[in-house]
Amino acid sequence: MEVRGTVVVVLAMLMVASVDAKIYERCELAQKLEKAGLNSFKGYTVGDWLCMAHYESGFDTSFIDHNPDGSSEYGIFQLNSAWWCDNGVTPTLNLCYMDCRDLLNRHLLDDILCAKQVVSSQKGMDAWDSWKRHCSGHDLSEWLKGCEMRVKIHPVKTNS
Incomplete structure (x- = not known):
């Protein structure tokens, strides 16, 4: 009876997590990344971020990948539990000071x-x-x- 109750609780938690998850459309994600200041952050463009997120998660915020070393990668950017977040299982440095489950929802600010x-x-x-x-x-x-992005216009410098 106790095992059945635990299974029901775990399934309920997974359903809640999946309800708040999202697979972003490319242009929607591009706009969110630009708005968050990722265009030209450390020299990388929104194109870099989109390309990476596509190949890492398919823009799926709920994506989890398990590695042979026992660590797992979470969310749209596939952040590793050994380094960046705490999944409660893997020994971690938790350099982002966060729970890995927080990377599995549609809210991208923490990611x-x-x-x-x-x-x-x-x-x-x-x-x-x-x-x-x-x-x-x-x-x-x-x-x-095809994405409507804010265009940043830089004035042309002249030698006058």
């Missing part, structure tokens, strides 16, 4: 703040293997095609 910490580390976006394989050194302008 973005933690991803900024990752990019601010020595590796930059090289911390994500998928970014190195699929995005680094490529023309990423296609990721923004």
Whole structure:
């Protein structure tokens, strides 16, 4: 009887988490990332972030991937439990001071703040293997095609 009750509680928790999860559309995510200040953060464009998030999670905030070393990666940016968040299972440095479950909902601010910490580390976006394989050194302008983005106009400097 006790096991059945535990299973019901776990299933209820998973249903609540999945209700608050979201698979973002490319342009919707691009706008959120730009609004959060990720365009040109540490020299990376919104295209870099979109490309990486696509290959990491398919823009799915509820995505979890389990690694052979026992750690897991969470959310739209696949932040690793050994380094960035605490899943209650994996020994962790918890460098973002957060519970990994907080990365599994549609609210991206905590994901973005933690991803900024990752990019601010020595590796930059090289911390994500998928970014190195699929995005680094490529023309990423296609990721923004058709998206209505705020255009930043910089005045042309003249020598007058």
